[in-house]
Amino acid sequence: MAQMWITMGPQHPMTHGLWTLRVKVDGETVVDAKAELGYIHRGVEKISESRDFLQITPYCDRLCYVSAMTWANSYIYAAEDLLEVQVPERAEYIRLISAECQRIASHLMWLGAYGPDVGNLTIMTWALRDRELFLDLLQELGGSRMHYNYPRIGGVKRDIPIGFADRLKAKVQMFEHRIKEYEMLLDESTIFLVRLQGVGYTKAEEMVDAGVTGPNLRAAGVNYDVRWAHPYSVYDEVDWEPAVEKPTSIKGADCYDRYRARMFEMRQSCRMILDAIDKIPGGANNHYANDDEMIIAKAPTRAPEGATGFSNYECTRGSSQFYIKGGGEGRGKKPYRLSIRSPMFITIPYIADTMIGYKIADIPAIMGSFDPCIGETDR
């Protein structure tokens, strides 16, 4: 049969964002695939050069619209490295809790988008409904549902509200049962397994060479989690383990492994949150004022000449890295250069290679299993 190129995107149900996947098909079989990115490039790195260190945080919120808290935190750690700020421990715990809530919400968004990819709409409504639980919690902290602008250089914007800890515990404990319901709906469905197992194999060595990180890499059995390998914040004080799957095939991890890795990671985030809310210094039921030294530390507004800041942060989709060069007095309060390493920018071209040899119907199954987010990819 004759071969033809099909352009999927920038507006296509498969893409989960605005980008283009060009696939060459031979009948139903994909023989070549190319990813074309850059459709929603906003130039966040360049914009940041004309903003204060504090003003950059909202832009980092908008890097990934389903995982705002982790990206803002990722920037904040780089800025604190640049400005040499010592963060109070209570603020670190609050950041950990908010980031893990965001991780669960982001993985739920992935699960909700992955259901329609393989044709099941029920899991979409279930996952998005439970995501509301965590968006409500984050709204209590940041005041907004999607873009919180919550972390500050030296701490967080405000303390956890009274009663937050009880609501958090109740919702997380309920959510642990809900994960079982998802597994009853999906893992026990033969059609779901037929669609995912044996599809989209990725080898661990290839992924390490390509620079893929996050749950996609851990699904292939590589125990690399930035929170575990290079613990920042208070991740070495709470009780958890990295979500590493052991793939059963020598071909590597398939879509089902990646699905399992994310479900495992949601459970670990629940475990982490429940442990952290008990260990939080200053008491979970106390509320400190916004400028209390338990919440936020004094931070300089100007970076010294030639100083650099760097952070390596485990975002929901992998290792996100920020590099900031301070401008000194000449640049005022603004950075000289800010550079972002996005995990999905590195992963998406690799996914395009992965799907060669499978059917057209496998394209959304494979693409969705990697959890692409175009906001952070195009920056």
Add this chain to the structure above:
Amino acid sequence: MEDVIQIRTWLTTLIGDGLESATADTSLAPHAGDITFFLVTLLSCVMAFALIMLSMFMILWLERKILGRLMDRRGAMTSLRSLWVGENGVTAGEWWKKIPFGLGTPVGAIVAWLNKTAGNRDPKNPTVDRVNNRSWYGLAIFPGFFQNIADGLKFMTKEHMVPSRADKFIFELAPFLVISSTVLILGMIPLSSQIYGANPELSVLFAFAIFGIAPLGVFFAGWASNNKYTLIGGIRSAAQLTAYEIPMLITILGVCVLAGSFNFLEIVHFQHSSGSWFLFLMPLGAVLFLIAMIAEVERIPFDMPEAEAELVEGWWTEYGGMRWGLLFAAEYMRTYAACILFAIFFMGGWHAPFAGLIGRTPYIGGAYLLIPGIVWTLLKAWLIFSFVFVWARAALPRIRTDQILEFGWRMLLPLAFIQLVLVIIYRLYLFDAGSVHDTIEGGWAWNLYGIPFGLPILITVLSCVLFYWLLNDEDPVDTKERMFHVRTLEPAGKHVAGTD
């Protein structure tokens, strides 16, 4: 057993008598019988189509309600409740109190209990309350029932566009093929012993011949739209056609062998007069028929031709306006036809369940037998739609084209043949032709070694055991073994098109 509504007999008598007296002593007198037949058929067709089209609103409403509630966390319990309770606890009022003699009291009790157990205001389920915080507009009963009319009006106001490089003639022809063939099926399907459009001798064969036309229209539409997605969707439809049509036809052959007829009316009457629904005689056949029918009407999990995840909207991507709306309605008409066909083939059609047992009961028996047959047909069809079609759509992902081909050829087809052989054995060796009775109780033609209704009972029990065993056979989460593998081509660069 005769139906209460003898509409064809009444019409024939009425029109026939009128025409006879009107045409007496004229040159038309010899043709009075033909004209009567023509007029009765015309009126019956209009009546049958009107009844099916009007009752199809129920199908759309049931799907909307039950699917919405299955996708809700509360599951089937709230599905029941939502029949009389709208979103956010808005109800249709306590209408059961208006029913005379306190007959509605049990309904009120059930509503009170459901409100207590599955109410949206349950503090243990904050998300339900949080997300259901929508306002509700609608008429006082059947919330959401008239949404379909609003949808239809919306489609009618949309512009009709033909892609510039499409094959215009074929592009316009394809919806006609799909829709007209779909409507034609409904003319063959009887809703009761007297409500049908036409009743040819081989009506089963005719109906399924028409059922096979629509995929041709789908292929035309996919090809003529000049779009790569529609092309792939159309070819998928053509490719999967044989994989499910052949098992389905062999299953229906089993039904016809068991009933000894290719006629819908006779199949239904045979189920009553022989004493058992075919559901209890050939449950395997019923399951095969349902699977093949879901594939035939292209619903999840077999909706690869439209697979919106990868093919945007499949073969109807380029259609818009009322043509899209009619194609969509045609899909539901086919679904509805499939449900009615299941009710006719396997659930005794318009015959009341336990007509003999309940019909002989004093006081209520007479009232029970007065329920018109069409009510039973529609109730059975709606039941099948709600519990099989909607539930399957809510619970299952979509499978791949190569997987349905493999499934159809390697599992459905052998099973259909096994069912056919079994059915031939039942009919030849276990059927007692002397015990077929066309009374209210029906016959008892399927006794086994003197046990009344021994064969259906034995088959049903064995099937339930088999089903339970298959249900608990696997637990892939615990074993963590890969049950399924797919064979793929060589990686990029190594595969040369046309060489393998």
